[in-house]
Amino acid sequence: MTTRDWTTAGAGGEAALQALADLPGSVLTSFLLGLAERRARAREPADVLRQWESDTFTGLAAVDLRRLLRAELRLLTAASAFEAVELGPLAPLATCGSVGPVSQNNIVTTMRGTEVVSDSTNVLALECARRLRRDPDRPVRLATCQRVVRAQEVPRRPGYAHHFKLFALATAGRETRDHGFLVGAFVEHVRTLLAGFDELTQEGYTFGRRPIRLLATDARAAVADRIAEQLSPVVEVVRGPLDHPYYAGLRFTIEVLAPDGSVVPIADGGAFDWVARLTANRRLVFVASGLGTQLVVLLFGR
Template sequence: MNGTDHVSIDETLRHALAQGMAATELWSLLLSVLEQRAAQRTPSMVRQQWKTDRFVQPCAVNQRMLNELDSHLLAAAAEFEALELSPVAPLASCSTVALTSQNRIVSTARGTEVVSDPTNVLALECARRLREAPDAVIKLTTSHRCVRAQAVPKRPGFSAHFRMFCLASAAHERKDHGFVTEALAEHIRTHLSALDRLEKHGYHFPDRRLRLLATPERRHLAERMSKEIVELPVTLETLEHPYYDGLRFMIDAGTPDGNAVPLIDGGAFDWLRKLTDNKRMVYVASGMGSQLAAMLFRRVARIA
């Protein structure tokens, strides 16, 4: 058998597993394979993986510190309903609606994936609720440990799994894009309130700066928002990233070494329109790298 034959067999097998087999049969097959793989492993092999695998390493931040941090962040988001999400979500929760590859996500053998971005999961919950109550305004928040499979920047505070604080708002759009602009402004002010609260409990976020990014078609909305948000300096920039639906915001803060860190990121997304088949649905989501905040911006080590 030559190399070409091997390639042909691999492609045939891949096609059969990906498309030619019913999902329930595939999950059953994969679970059986993993069970047999696990039976072949020794304690020393497990110990070695615990030592070297970046996905299983414990977080570098003290858990008590993260719990205290979460309590302050959730308190700042009192206007949002707080959800404790499952560690896993339906397979393709991100890749079916957002511009991302499934290869960047840890998929499981049970038709699920480890949550890599809570805002995608919150969009699913918003879609469910709006189907039941189409006129509702949904506002959700969560703090969640995420796992991502892409390469990790070799900088302090970055790891394969990390804590993220998120906000999500969803509703039918109103006249003159009233809902999307109002929701974005509320997210910005909530995050700023969270930073203010943290600064009373041992953190420092100097040199804050708000960037509003918009496509040319939506620049007038960014300009409208920039006049309403007076809590910190605002700069307008052109949005080129197609991941967002025309509007994005970023909040930077300075670290003790003088570097500006993009700590908070949010914007409008078209995910809810895809999930509900309703073009009038608007979804706004944002997130703060809370674990990054604990590592780079804490100036008083009070938690032991």
């Protein structure tokens, strides 16, 4: 385990940290819960209020709840081909880090072997894997709206916070001839998100140009060509190279022109190997995408 000096300073150093990490899960959980109980008893009500007022992980969202719910309902209406599911606020420890290059330092970890959900698509991958293990021939399409929490530094701009609302889509299933399943899922995600923008205009939202930036590795260039061919009649497609290891060769982004003239990267999606790794079945394809609903309400509404 590699750590920075400040993480163990004053607490016994690396040896103490490793000793705790080596404890059986139930023992470590009991130890941490006991520690939290002592620290909580030592706090005064004024301490709690002070944290509520200053801690960027807590506090109210920057949007009106009624507006947010109406926007989410519009997006879910556009995603009628997907089963709408409600996810819990917690996920198994390493839900993100076990399948992708994500540091656990960027995720809020609990004391009970879980983590606060930081990306709904990773949790949807778990549910897709669970269902496909039972029936690998039945494709899964899921949609959700969830408040997530991320611990990394956030831009100091209105609407950005450690906790925010995310609309997410996930599709998983067995690959078909000539990557037909992957191409179909990719196209469906993009079209669903674009339909979501159309739905939101009926709530008074205003969106300018919203081209699709389609990125692919050399190995996936031919697949990207087929995706672009199906999308180009309905939306502008801009091609580009992909060198990000987070994705399995294909990625798309939707950058929307906001009423103030700025260009906002509001949606992102791609192909991932998460379900294939979770199930140890390389033939299973997983496509996921997400849209920041909180930013939509703040930047594109009336």
